[in-house]
Amino acid sequence: MATNTVVGNLICSDGTNIPLKLDLVEGTETNLTTDVAYTVTAANVGDFAPGKTVVGGLVSCDTGVGYSFILSQGLVAAIIPWSIKGAVTDGQPALCQPYTLKAGDIVRCMSQTAADRGATAAVYTARGVSRIFHVTPSGGATNELVDLQTGNSIGDTLQGDRIVKWYGTSVDGALIETQGFYAVDALGNVIGSCSATDPATQQPAFAMASVPIQLNFKFQFLTNA
Structure with missing residues (x-):
């Protein structure tokens, strides 16, 4: 697979900026380290700035993210x-809540090809939980979007728990035949609709929500091809 130069910047509460940059292999989740042009050595963020509180930031990929x-x-x-270079309208969007870096913390990033259909939803809950849900449609x-880690x-x-902020990204566009990504209850009723933005054309952004989640609920969208 080819590599893409992925860049980013984290903004801290005291005004410190943490620039990020690394050539990442497409389709492989990888650690994104600090930019050696500004930080001398490539380091993981937790080791570079332990104790700093990150309040905003952005990561941008070349063709797909x-x-x-x-x-x-x-x-x-x-x-x-996250975003695609050239489609950025806000270079330092706020995090859902400030986060204080600890030694050993790392930034993980998935750089994709432009044709990669991997779809992702980022959610933040009333209990302060951040989760990422992902699926790659094949037809x-x-x-169903499932938890990235489990x-x-x-x-x-x-x-x-209850989702209070979310956004989704997908390159499928007109292939999607639902209003973005649907959260559905155990009976299949739609209880919430999350955006499915193409990051190559528009920078995705968190939207407010109020979607309670219970056992047997699913996160899904329909494609026609």
Whole structure:
């Protein structure tokens, strides 16, 4: 697979900026380290600036992007908004909540090809939980977005919690035959609709929501090809 130069910048509460840059292999989730042009050595963010509180940031890929987040002790600690170069309208969007870096924290990023159909939803809950849900459609079907880390449904992952912010990204455009990504209850009723923005044409942004999640709920969308 080819590599893309992925860049980013994290903004901290004290005004510190943490520039990020690395050539990442397409289709492989990878650590995104600091930009050696400004930080001398490539370092993971937690080791570069432990104790700094990140309040905003953005990661941008060349042609396709799956997701980006701060990983801490095996969990998604904070979702970093992602985009495609040239479609950015806000260079420092706010995180869902400030996050204080710890030693060992890393930024994880998935750089994709322009044709990669990987679809992703970023959600933030009333309990302060950040999760990423992902699926790659392969044809006309009902596609369930499942938790990136566990492969579980949204009902198993967020049972008893409530989504308060979310956004989704997909390159499928007119192939999608639902209003973005639907959260559905155990009976198949739609209880919420999340955007499915093509990041190559528009920078995705978090939208407010109020979607309670219970066991056996699913996160899905329909494609016609």
